[in-house]
Amino acid sequence: MSVIKHAPNQHYVETQGKFDWEDDETLVDRRNRLPNRIMRLFRQTWIWLIVIAVVTAALLDEGVMRAVIAIGGAALQVALLIGQLLPSSGRDGVITGATVVL
DSSP states (O other): OOOOOOOTTOOOOOOOSOOGGGSSOOHHHHHTSHHHHHHHHHHHHHHHHHHHHHHHHHHHOHHHHHHHHHHHHHHHHHHHHHHHHSOOSSSSOOOOOOOOOO
């Protein structure tokens, strides 16, 4: 910390208490309130929480694992079908893709 030496004839402004702007709430103060911190945590990590919960449930229960495999297989088929139907960036306009049937 530095030591400040004032000029010998410099006068000081005496204040009583705080200035008005010192009591104002800043944007950082609003963002660091507890409800906002909790919402920020869920906005950033909700996908990972869902993935971890599904994987844990699938590993612990056979019915959940079968449902995950069925839904994942159907989603993969739909994604590949959409990939086939979209026009390719080739010069001939030939549709390219692969079909996987589970």
